[in-house]
Amino acid sequence: MNNDSTPPVSHFIRNIVVRDLESGKHDKIVTRFPPEPNGHLHIGHAKSICLNFGIAAEFGGTTNLRFDDTNPLKESEDFAQAIMNDVRWLGFKWSELRHASDYFQQLYDHAVYLVRNGRAYVDSQDAEQIRTSRGTLKEPGTDSPFRDRSVEENLVLFEKMKIGKFADGEHVLRARIDMASPNINLRDPVIYRIRKVPHHRTGDSWNIYPMYDWAHGISDAIEGVTHSLCTLEFEDHRPLYDWFLENIQTACHPQQIEFARGNLDFTVMSKRKLRQLVEEGHVAGWDDPRMPTIAGLRRRGYTARAIRAFWKQAGVAKSESIIPMGVLENAIRNDMNENAPRVMAVLDPIKVVLDNYPEGESEWLQAPSHPQKPEMGERSVPLSREIWIERGDFMEDPPRKFFRLRPGGEVRLRNAFIIKCTDIRKNAAGEVVEVHCEYDPQSRSGLPGAARKIKGTIHWVSAEHGVGAEIRLYDRLFNVATPLADKDRDYREFLNPDSLHTLTSAVVEPAVAQGKPGDFYQFERVGYFCVDQESKATGLPILNRTVSLRDSWAKLNR
């Protein structure tokens, strides 16, 4: 499935699984990943996916993908397809694809059983009445006037709800538990509501749909789930989860275990807000590379391997925490450092003329694709009399410790020759527009003359051979670490206006122009970039910056 090499990390859920295996409570682990198909998966869901699939796989168990499709008003097949695509892309294989809607008949039958036993009743109060009679956090609720309807009447009414004799909202089916429970979830929770709308899978067959609490635990039991992992906010629901399974006829009673969601700083992670960002046009779509969605991260250049490594490193616990974005970035840097072929690209070019290089000539130099991995091969890089270098790699009047090109100074061109700055040309505004150098023909990489000690090495692209490219520089979506923390201000006020910079005058070495969408590179000394899906074989190649290289020079100057 995924052969991530580091040993498993201990956490409380894994400890429970180990114990249950050792004690013989279970001899096979079964988990499930239960998304609602009402939006796209994000990095937080990936935590649950890695946990559920990872823990089962580690111990030879299985994991189902089960869509929690109990609310036809919000759900769609399009979202379901996107979710399946994302789970597969993350590197996981579900044992079986299931839907809560597959179990609608069984769920209904179990509900009838509850009614027969006097443990559920049809309530004919409206939503407002149900709400007020539920009580408050500190005061008990009061019984519905319909709470003591006879079994026979309840059976008839529930049947009529099912076959569509009533309008939406006229009745609900409620579990008959305890209106005075300190746990509000136990105050006769609604388990069925009337919704006369078609369902994306069951069509018009049903006029009533089960609520989450009713559907979820029973679906788990039907699938023989051993450990039902969910997030902290469902902790209060566990007594209800258990009550339902104890009061229906089933031999299987999965254990619900709750863990903390994974939060990242400088972003938002709720489906509602992500949807809002898309619909209001703050980003280009669910797969905008600034989005924390799986689709966004993928387009940004993140690999599934890096995402898995990230969540493994973050661990699983019950305390709420916010993980610094830098940790995620570190995960993709580690992956890219291992696997990305190196190339040269100049993002903000300034021209350098090698005055002593023969006019009209050029040569192709061999350059390794990875300095520590000769097995990754090499590519040919053309050099000619005029080249582009990064504007920031030349300074007329540099500060101390500036290792790059300066008037009269020497610098090494990566994979090529040592050059010396002999002259500069300025425009009317006094800006340097051209740098003139002499190159040392004896210093070509690989020759003995290259062995001289030179402080700085810079990247470059031949002006004659370089290919223009559009480079999209992404930064964090928000300019504050916790956009939701300020109760008085809307999180959209903290959107980072500079989260996307598009460069259209960048120049890349010819090898990059051959790249296909999804291909990735390290632009040496700059960062990791991938070819965007919009990039076409003709026209400007488009590259997304996944993440910059770590930069201790920039840090030094902060």
Add this chain to the structure above:
RNA sequence: AGGGGUGUAGUUCAGUUGGUAGAACGCCUGGUUUUGAUCCAGGAAGUCGUGGGUUCGAGUCCUACCACCCCUGCCA
């Protein structure tokens, strides 16, 4: 008559039946280097939320507090 949770280096987390507080990332120093990257070596860094108690000994057991999070959808 509220209930359910969580507090251990800067951060994210480990810490088995009580026995000298650990890892990773980040940070700082040095080294290697034709990427100011990578890599290597070393270092700083914690009154284990607070106060009591039990014990020869408490991050771990008991107790009282404090802080923060979640819960009053016919959402999941």
